[in-house]
Amino acid sequence: MDQIISSYFNLDVLRQSLPYLQHGLILTFWLTLAIVPLAMLAGLVVAMLFDLRVRLLNYALIFYIDLFRAFPPLVLIIFIFFGLPFLGIRFSEFTSFVLASTLNGAAYFGEIFRAGIASIPRGQYEAAISTGLRPVQAMAYVVLPQAVRNVLAPLTGNVIELVKATSLASVVAMPELLRSARIAQGATYNATPLVAAALIYLVLLWPSVRLASRLERRALAKR
Amino acid sequence: MDNVYRYFFNVEVMRQSLPFVLNGLLVTIGIALLTIVIGLSLGLALAVIRAFQIRVLNVFIVAFCDVFRAIPALVILMLVYFALPSVGISFSPFVSTLLTLSLVLAAFSLEIFWAGITAVNPGQWEAARSTGLSFAQTLRYVVLAQAVRMVIPPLTNRTIAITKYTAIASVVSVPEILNQASMQQAQLANPTPLTLAAILYILMFLPMVVFSRYLERRHSRGR
Numbered sequence: 001m002d003q004i005i006s007s008y009f010n011l012d013v014l015r016q017s018l019p020y021l022q023h024g025l026i027l028t029f030w031l032t033l034a035i036v037p038l039a040m041l042a043g044l045v046v047a048m049l050f051d052l053r054v055r056l057l058n059y060a061l062i063f064y065i066d067l068f069r070a071f072p073p074l075v076l077i078i079f080i081f082f083g084l085p086f087l088g089i090r091f092s093e094f095t096s097f098v099l100a101s102t103l104n105g106a107a108y109f110g111e112i113f114r115a116g117i118a119s120i121p122r123g124q125y126e127a128a129i130s131t132g133l134r135p136v137q138a139m140a141y142v143v144l145p146q147a148v149r150n151v152l153a154p155l156t157g158n159v160i161e162l163v164k165a166t167s168l169a170s171v172v173a174m175p176e177l178l179r180s181a182r183i184a185q186g187a188t189y190n191a192t193p194l195v196a197a198a199l200i201y202l203v204l205l206w207p208s209v210r211l212a213s214r215l216e217r218r219a220l221a222k223r
Numbered sequence: 224m225d226n227v228y229r230y231f232f233n234v235e236v237m238r239q240s241l242p243f244v245l246n247g248l249l250v251t252i253g254i255a256l257l258t259i260v261i262g263l264s265l266g267l268a269l270a271v272i273r274a275f276q277i278r279v280l281n282v283f284i285v286a287f288c289d290v291f292r293a294i295p296a297l298v299i300l301m302l303v304y305f306a307l308p309s310v311g312i313s314f315s316p317f318v319s320t321l322l323t324l325s326l327v328l329a330a331f332s333l334e335i336f337w338a339g340i341t342a343v344n345p346g347q348w349e350a351a352r353s354t355g356l357s358f359a360q361t362l363r364y365v366v367l368a369q370a371v372r373m374v375i376p377p378l379t380n381r382t383i384a385i386t387k388y389t390a391i392a393s394v395v396s397v398p399e400i401l402n403q404a405s406m407q408q409a410q411l412a413n414p415t416p417l418t419l420a421a422i423l424y425i426l427m428f429l430p431m432v433v434f435s436r437y438l439e440r441r442h443s444r445g446r
Contacts, residue, residue, distance in 0.1 A: 007309035066436070069383070070428035072390040075401055075421060082405070083414040086230040154377075161384070164295035171297075171394055178298055182305075191306035198294050198302055205293040213334050220342040220373065 010192040017184035017193040024180025025200065031094075031166040031176060035101045036159055042102060043109020048139065050114050061110070068107035074168050076100045081172045097169050105162045112154045116147035153215035160208050164201070177201070229413075236415040240407035244419045247403035250317075251427070254389045254399065257321055259382060262328025269329065270336035274362055284333070291330030297391050299323045304395050320392040328385045335378050339370030376442050379435040387428060400424065 050061050068076075077100045084090070091099065120143050128138035148155070170179035181197035273284050291299070304319040314322060343366045351361040393402035404420035 003310055008306065066429060066432045067425065070387075070425050070432045071421065072387040072401075072424055072428075074388075074390040074393070075417075075424055078401065078405060079414075079417050079421060082408065083231065083417050086414050087226055160292075167295040167297045168391075171391075178295070178301065182301065185305065191302075191309050194298075194301055194306050198298050201295060201298060202290060202293045206289060209289055209293045213338070216334075216377070217338045217341060220338050 007191055008195045010190055013188045013190040013192040014196055016188055017181070017196065020180040020184040020187075021177065021193065021196055021200070024175055024177035024197070027169075027175060027180075028166050028177040031097065031101075031169060032163050034094075034098045035105060035166070036162055038098065039102045039105030039162060040109050040159075042106035043111075044113050046106060046110030047113030047117055050110070051117055051139075065107045065111050065114075068104050069111070071104070073100065073104045073165055074171060076104055077168055077172060093172065093174050097166075097172070097174060101162060101165060104165075105158065108158045108161075109155075112151050112158060113147065115154075116151035117143060119150045120146050150219075153212060153219045156208060156212040156215055160205055160212060163205060167201075231415055231418045233413055233415040236407075236411050236413045237419060239411060240404070240416040240419060243403045243407050244400060244416055244423065247398055247400035247420075248423050248427075250392075250397060250399040251389050251423075254317070254321055254324070254392060254397070255386045255427075258324040258328055258386060258389070261321070261325040262385070263332050263378075263382065265325065265329035266332030267336055269333045270340060271362065271367070273333070273337055274340055274366075275358075288330045288333050291327050292334065296323055296327050296385070296388050297394065299327065300391055300395065316392065316395040316397045319395060320389070320397055323391075324385060324388060327388075328382065331381045331385065332378060335374045335381060336370065339374035340366055342373060343369050376435065376439045379431075379438055383428060383431050383435060386431075387424075390424075 046061055046065070050058055077097065080091075080096050080100045081093075084096075124146075125138050125143055128142040129135065133141065166176055167178040169176045170182065173179065175183065177197050177200060181193040184193035185191060269284050269287070273281055300319060300323040303314065303323055304316065307313060340362075347365055347369075348361060351365040352358070356364065389399060390401045392399045393405065396402060400420045400423055404416040407416035408414050
């Protein structure tokens with residue numbers, strides 16, 4: 001028991017590693033703040049383009065969605081970080097990571113929004129148009145509010161996944177929460193910082209995880 | 224264009240690195256299959272235990288479910304591989320990855336199975352019990368039979384998403400696809416092996432994604 005406390009819940013070590021964890025958390029926060037809205041917006045654009053019902057375009061969109069749903073995010077990150085520079089394309093670390101995560105997240109969001117829009121009867125859109133709304137207005141005021149409500153569960157789930165995936169930035173040496181904890185662990189020869197990082201993720205994401213499962217259960221019960 | 228060919232589709236480099244990357248493919252397939260088998264069985268088993276409503280057990284099951292859904296898989300892997308040895312428990316990189324992904328998949332599939340079980344109308348429980356079936360028989364032949372079918376689409380999606388994370392095994396030097404490709408890339412100073420890795424991942428996961436799309440369509444038509 002003593003050993004567990006001194007190895008995992010060591011207060012001295014925790015105090016020493018707090019500055020690391022704090023810096024890491026801030027980067028994790030900025031990454032999340034950039035990635036989640038960008039991916040969501042891109043996904044929305046994908047879904048709305050899909051709704052134009054241009055056959056060739058739709059094949060291309062489905063191809064994009066399925067390709068990136070089949071592609072492990074870490075592989076994409078490594079590819080962008082270590083592959084693109086050979087072509088002379090260089091982004092900052094932050095941009096590279098945001099780009100990789102957005103490409104990946106937008107595919108999932110695209111599929112979710114697409115399913116949401118498909119769940120609203122076409123007649124609603126046509127009725128909205130016939131009352132004089134422009135297509136964009138019909139989409140924004142009539143279709144999307146209902147579509148989003150129908151897919152709230154997978155939307156929440158995907159936001160959680162994107163936040164969790166910021167931990168992959170540690171692999172390309174970006175000092176986000178996980179990487180900072182590993183650095184602190186190396187500096188103190190103690191696993192407490194890692195445990196602390198895990199607990200921070202748990203505390204931050206636990207409410208959303210609960211929310212996601214409640215939404216999912218409600219969606220399933222409605223069938 | 225010449226550079227794209229030289230750095231990403233270099234035939235010579237491909238020939239040299241292919242055997243390594245193919246060996247990596249076998250490891251990736253091994254981890255993926257074992258994760259799916261262990262994760263889904265554990266998830267189903269825990270959902271069944273949860274249905275028996277034994278309060279003490281359920282507290283643990285729900286806690287397990289929430290913790291492993293809220294903490295990123297890579298953070299859990301770091302804990303298993305770098306923190307557990309402090310108390311004398313050490314696993315090989317392969318087992319650490321397998322353990323991590325299986326537990327994460329178990330937590331997510333537990334939640335999905337459980338949502339399916341609760342979505343079955345309570346009247347069916349009562350009807351089945353009143354015909355003389357025992358609790359376990361009702362669960363097996365009436366409730367699970369419908370619940371499992373109901374949750375197949377979200378379960379497939381989640382299974383693919385978690386199985387894709389086998390790539391994080393490269394972080395603890397399991398010689399799987401990404402690890403082998405990165406090593407070859409460094410050795411040959413050419414990112415073509417990464418292209419190879421990307422192709423292999425797509426060959427592995429794209430059929431699964433397309434299959435999940437088919438399942439989803441069949442499922443929504445059946446309603």
